[in-house]
Amino acid sequence: MTRNDDPSPRSIDLDRVEALRLLGSVSLGRIVFTRHALPTIRPVNHVLDDGDIIIRTHEGAALTSHARQADGSGVVVAYEADVIDPDTHLGWSVVVTGYARLVTDPDELARVQKLVHPWVQEHSMAYAVRIHPDLVTGVRLTGVDGRADGD
Known part of the structure; x- marks a missing residue:
């Protein structure tokens, strides 16, 4: 097989704007x-x-107590999301590194609680954590033709 016939996905770095757009999707x-x-x-x-x-x-x-113990500047975390097709191996992955802080302002907490609806309901999800992305990296895995699944 020649290099041009190689069906392996290609990795393309994403810029910050595109990476956050995909993470938000x-x-x-x-x-x-x-x-x-x-x-x-x-x-x-x-x-x-x-x-x-x-x-x-x-x-x-654990995250609630960890973020609560921070001195107010937050605690360093990483956050990852992806969509990668298990058959074609095409898609994308985004990793964000930044500071996580508990949302403590009652009005802000009430507002963000309306935005995020927890999938798990076995606990009272009374807290919210805000992660400010300081470092955003991402890759798109594309085929030879430039096509990527998962957008």
């Missing part, structure tokens, strides 16, 4: 934070609000 992602000095990953649903990622959480959640 889906409602499920994974938040990564440190717990007991080890990385912890949780799947969560989200919305994009004025360029920030908003998720809901509950009193007993």
Whole structure:
């Protein structure tokens, strides 16, 4: 097989605007934070609000207590979302790194609670976390013809 006949996907870096647009087009992602000095990953649903990622959480959640212990500047987290076809391996992936802060203003909390409807209802999801993206990276996996699934 010649290099031009290689059916493997090609990786194309996304700019910040396109990466955030794609992240905002889906409602499920994974938040990564440190717990007991080890990385912890949780799947969560989200919305994009004025360029920030908003998720809901509950009193007993590790992220809630972790963000609460921060000195007000927030706690560093990573957030990842993707759409990749398991058969063609085409699609995209976006990773955001930034500071997560509990939303503490009662009016702001009430507003964002209306924006994000938690998929899991076993806990009272009375808290919200706002993640401000400082570093945004993303890749689009395209076929040889430039086509990508998942948009």
